[in-house]
């Protein structure tokens with residue numbers, strides 16, 4: 401019994417970010433704000449469906 405797996409090439413953190421609504425990868429950054437722990441939070445908006453998501457990224 402083998403369970404089919406989804407092959408995820410890369411973790412979707414910074415690169416390869418996709419819109420959870422339509423699945424497209426064409427997201428523009430609305431604004432960037434400093435987050436906790438020295439990271440940044442970016443507000444992104446999908447160029448196709450207009451869905452907005454907030455991503456938190458860690459600064460090295």
Ligand SMILES: [Zn+2]
Nearest residue numbers: 419422446449
């Ligand atoms: Zn979208």
